[in-house]
Amino acid sequence: GQNIDQPTEMTATEGAIVQINCTYQTSGFNGLFWYQQHAGEAPTFLSYNVLDGLEEKGRFSSFLSRSKGYSYLLLKELQMKDSASYLCAVPGANYGGSQGNLIFGKGTKLSVKP
Amino acid sequence: EPEVTQTPSHQVTQMGQEVILRCVPISNHLYFYWYRQILGQKVEFLVSFYNNEISEKSEIFDDQFSVERPDGSNFTLKIRSTKLEDSAMYFCASRPIRRTTYNEQFFGPGTRLTVL
Numbered sequence: 766g767q768n769i770d771q772p773t774e775m776t777a778t779e780g781a782i783v784q785i786n787c788t789y790q791t792s793g794f795n796g797l798f799w800y801q802q803h804a805g806e807a808p809t810f811l812s813y814n815v816l817d818g819l820e821e822k823g824r825f826s827s828f829l830s831r832s833k834g835y836s837y838l839l840l841k842e843l844q845m846k847d848s849a850s851y852l853c854a855v856p857g858a859n860y861g862g863s864q865g866n867l868i869f870g871k872g873t874k875l876s877v878k879p
Numbered sequence: 880e881p882e883v884t885q886t887p888s889h890q891v892t893q894m895g896q897e898v899i900l901r902c903v904p905i906s907n908h909l910y911f912y913w914y915r916q917i918l919g920q921k922v923e924f925l926v927s928f929y930n931n932e933i934s935e936k937s938e939i940f941d942d943q944f945s946v947e948r949p950d951g952s953n954f955t956l957k958i959r960s961t962k963l964e965d966s967a968m969y970f971c972a973s974r975p976i977r978r979t980t981y982n983e984q985f986f987g988p989g990t991r992l993t994v995l
Contacts, residue, residue, distance in 0.1 A: 872922075
């Protein structure tokens with residue numbers, strides 16, 4: 766089955782850099798997603814990695830190591846509005862490029878302090 | 880920018896009552912999903928729907944749950960006899976077909992269901 770681990774909470778300072786880690790165990794691999802979720806709101810897509818290495822998108826970057834079953838989300842120049850939960854997710858075991866349900870981790874709640 | 884919409888935003892019901900949660904997916908999307916998130920817990924997959932039938936469902940999606948696409952735009956989740964433990968935020972999501980390996984899911988704002 767699919768299993769995902771992330772730290773429960775992190776705190777960082779405005780303007781700083783923070784790295785949120787995710788480790789996963791999957792039967793097969795069809796990529797890894799990061800979503801942002803503000804309290805009481807829907808998850809919104811941040812990034813997708815399927816190959817090893819770093820994908821940069823503005824202030825946010827995501828890294829993947831398939832051999833280690835490990836990913837991280839890097840947030841630079843933190844802003845107060847970045848306070849949210851960050852969800853690591855992998856496609857379900859029957860993804861097959863078609864139906865594609867997502868299995869989410871418990872999320873990492875990031876608090877950005879002034 | 881097109882969005883997934885959901886109604887109502889908040890539903891309060893008595894235990895044992897039936898509820899229908901409604902979603903309007905993005906118009907050119909073909910895959911539809913329901914997820915739920917119990918307060919303070921992770922987002923959990925319930926069911927996926929494609930080509931007018933369920934394509935996959937989780938253990939949570941038992942006989943009390945059903946989904947329907949009654950017309951060309953709406954996608955509904957029905958809970959026949961609600962239980963206290965059904966209290967959660969229910970998210971609808973949709974996904975287009977793309978000729979790539981990655982298919983981002985777009986989530987609606989959610990319906991908060993409270994069962995008393």
